[in-house]
Amino acid sequence: MKRFLSITRDPIDEAGLVAGRTLSSGMGAAVYFSGVVRGQEGADAIVALDYSCFIPMAEHQFQRLFDRLAQRGSVESVRLVHRIGRVPVGESSLWIEVVSAHRAEAFAACQWVIDEMKQVVPIWKKPVTAVDASIPSNPNPAS
Amino acid sequence: MTIPVTFWSYFAELAGCSETVVTVSEPTTVDGLLASLYQAHPALAELRRSTLIAVGVEYQDGGYVLKPGDHVSLFPPVQGG
Numbered sequence: 111m112k113r114f115l116s117i118t119r120d121p122i123d124e125a126g127l128v129a130g131r132t133l134s135s136g137m138g139a140a141v142y143f144s145g146v147v148r149g150q151e152g153a154d155a156i157v158a159l160d161y162s163c164f165i166p167m168a169e170h171q172f173q174r175l176f177d178r179l180a181q182r183g184s185v186e187s188v189r190l191v192h193r194i195g196r197v198p199v200g201e202s203s204l205w206i207e208v209v210s211a212h213r214a215e216a217f218a219a220c221q222w223v224i225d226e227m228k229q230v231v232p233i234w235k236k237p238v239t240a241v242d243a244s245i246p247s248n249p250n251p252a253s
Numbered sequence: 254m255t256i257p258v259t260f261w262s263y264f265a266e267l268a269g270c271s272e273t274v275v276t277v278s279e280p281t282t283v284d285g286l287l288a289s290l291y292q293a294h295p296a297l298a299e300l301r302r303s304t305l306i307a308v309g310v311e312y313q314d315g316g317y318v319l320k321p322g323d324h325v326s327l328f329p330p331v332q333g334g
Contacts (some may be wrong), residue, residue: 206299228331234332
């Protein structure tokens with residue numbers, strides 16, 4: 111199974127990722143999901159989320175998830191990009207694509223990776239209000 | 254032996270620092286280290302039931318026996334996506 115992982119402070123180039131898709135002739139499904147920061151966190155209006163990450167462990171845990179995904183045998187490729195640092199409302203914090211032969215497998219695998227990520231990958235988010243936004247986010251991506 | 258400990262996310266605010274070093278005798282488990290740590294950082298003790306523990310880049314439970322060179326990380330439930 112082909113895999114691509116990026117944990118980045120840069121905006122996610124969704125168009126570039128879609129344009130860069132490769133799939134073999136036996137593949138009939140490419141499912142991708144983009145997680146976008148909402149303008150509310152609970153009852154509070156926010157302007158962004160600050161994501162922090164324990165990067166070496168996050169990369170390791172993502173690779174373990176991909177290993178488990180590969181064992182399912184039905185996925186040709188997975189590509190995942192997680193943005194960290196300050197992500198404004200309306201922008202994507204997560205992009206994932208799964209390619210497989212059939213849509214049921216692709217949808218299920220995409221959902222599975224996201225569900226598992228939310229259990230084991232050490233990434234955290236902190237709401238940023240309009241008042242908070244006047245304070246710079248932590249420039250250290252590993253904190 | 255000395256074990257470096259890193260606090261992630263809001264655990265760093267509760268601890269008042271992002272890193273510390275704990276001196277423990279051998280053999281000591283993660284639970285033994287936490288007992289020392291919670292004395293110095295009681296605010297973290299209140300969250301012990303939801304605390305996630307890693308040694309290096311692997312999750313471990315309280316029974317893990319620490320060895321020289323281990324690096325422990327403590328953090329709250331993860332929230333990616």
